[in-house]
Amino acid sequence: MNFEQLGLIKPILDALKVQGYEQPTPIQEKAIPSILQKRDLLGSAQTGTGKTAAFAIPILQNLSEKEQNRNQIKALILTPTRELAIQIEENFKAYSKNLKLKSLVIFGGVKQHAQEQQLKKGVDILIATPGRLLDFISQGIIKLHHLEIFVLDEADRMLDMGFVHDVKRILKIIPAKRQNLFFSATMPKEIANLASEILVNPIKVEVAPVSSTADTIQQSIYFVEKDNKTDLLIHLLQDQKLDQVLVFSRTKHGADKIARKLQASKISAEAIHGNKSQNARQNALNNFKSKKTRVLVATDIAARGIDIDELKYVVNYELSDVSETYVHRIGRTGRAGSEGTSFSFVDGLDLANLRSTEKLIGKKIPVVKNHPYHTDDLVEQKRESNNKPFTPRPKPQQKSEIGFKKPKNKGFFRKK
Known part of the structure; x- marks a missing residue:
């Protein structure tokens, strides 16, 4: 038609x-x-x-x-x-x-x-x-x-x-x-x-179940310690074909911190969230659309209005506690039938969220291991384990823009 x-x-x-x-x-x-x-x-x-x-x-x-x-x-x-x-x-x-x-x-x-x-x-x-x-x-x-x-x-x-x-x-x-x-x-x-x-x-x-993700989006998981996530992001951005990347952060403070670290590594980046003025948010969005800024780091609420037809890359720096949010996030790419790619960084406290997300979308997300910050392979067994379910994320104590701040974590995975 x-x-x-x-x-x-x-x-x-x-x-x-x-x-x-x-x-x-x-x-x-x-x-x-x-x-x-x-x-x-x-x-x-x-x-x-x-x-x-x-x-x-x-x-x-x-x-x-x-x-x-x-x-x-x-x-x-x-x-x-x-x-x-x-x-x-x-x-x-x-x-x-x-x-x-x-x-x-x-x-x-x-x-x-x-x-x-x-x-x-x-x-x-x-x-x-x-x-x-x-x-x-x-x-x-x-x-x-x-x-x-x-x-x-x-x-x-x-x-x-x-x-x-x-x-x-x-x-x-x-x-x-x-x-x-x-x-x-x-x-x-x-x-x-x-x-x-x-x-x-x-x-x-x-037109589609609310729990579905577009077939045109290539999804992948990177198991990584929390403290290594920014280094992994910088590592991925060494590939120059990632010329326009939307990164999702759980909190406003986290978005600013990620953007500053990328800027320190000579990667053009800006943050967008509710604490920014309207002019600052719109300027950051315009710079990202025109590719003047390579990376836009956003909270979920701020990113809801980002609509870029040719956006190809989305990074989940952390998984959300709300599984449906994953669908919305990666839906920023692969729009209207075009192809897209999503990378999700998963540390120990994200495992419970990963399981609920995969249950929601009805598929296992492939794991990428060939990167310098991959955790030991025991995590695969832990991910699949049904006999010993992981303890859910501790109950949050402090509200943030999209719900609650993630509690501080010294890392789940132990290196031998």
Whole structure:
């Protein structure tokens, strides 16, 4: 199937050709016709499936057919992070370049004046984070009387970041009669309940199990002592073909530390996390996209909005305590059918997380041993052991950006 067969208008088709889009991804193929018919939709799709285009394209087409109430907010896309909001707005602008519709992104962490001035000029499509949206509504800057389409994107991340109550406040403000589009990579009970409250007789679109990883991603595990992880990363980066690498750190402090050590080794690197200013985060992201910066070290929340079609390499410096996070992380590469590679560094305390991750994705991840920092082969027996399960990671004591800080560890593997 091609985009012409989805019934899209010529201005949008021309814009998609400029972007290099040839065939719709599975979620686009399934979602676009239903959204064009103005049906409510519940979408469950793993990261990198072309989800943003799946809702942006039909929204633009439906709104382009209306001549009334130009430059009044008719579509609201609510998303959890600034980076993701900016990425979504970039996509809307790319797809609507041949249309008269105006889109705008608003988010917190910056002064409101510039955003306020743009709103006064008139906006058809608003992409917003919950806090800034509620702030503008309370000030009377934003009114949503003409809203026709409401999109809740990354609903599971909204839950993780504590935004569910803000979402419910917004739902009480917007018109009851509207089209609702609800997207979530995972579907925990609270998110499923929220979807049932919002959606009316929805079309359900699920293009892949939420626990799956794309077949185009080559995954590998490196067993390594905690203290040797940075040295292993520098060793891998000696291969110049790794020209654009996204590294995931558990904490903000860890991200900064990794970036500093890479810089000390003459490797261009920057960190991106919640403690950075909005300008610093956006500059770091732009430098990474343009390959001015070779390595971007990110926490999970900060990385959610990183959408780079040709990103080939992802490194899990530590595995997350939440197995589903692994799917989201490596989903930053291998997007929309392209090939990608993920490297995961595993120390002793990561073994329990490795087991739960492999159970979730339904496969054993191959181990790479031919590197200078490989631990002794007994770890293979420990990994496979079912009779003596490993003690789980100690209960965390201190909260961090994505949950809890990893307790200090002097190393699990003992060298003989």
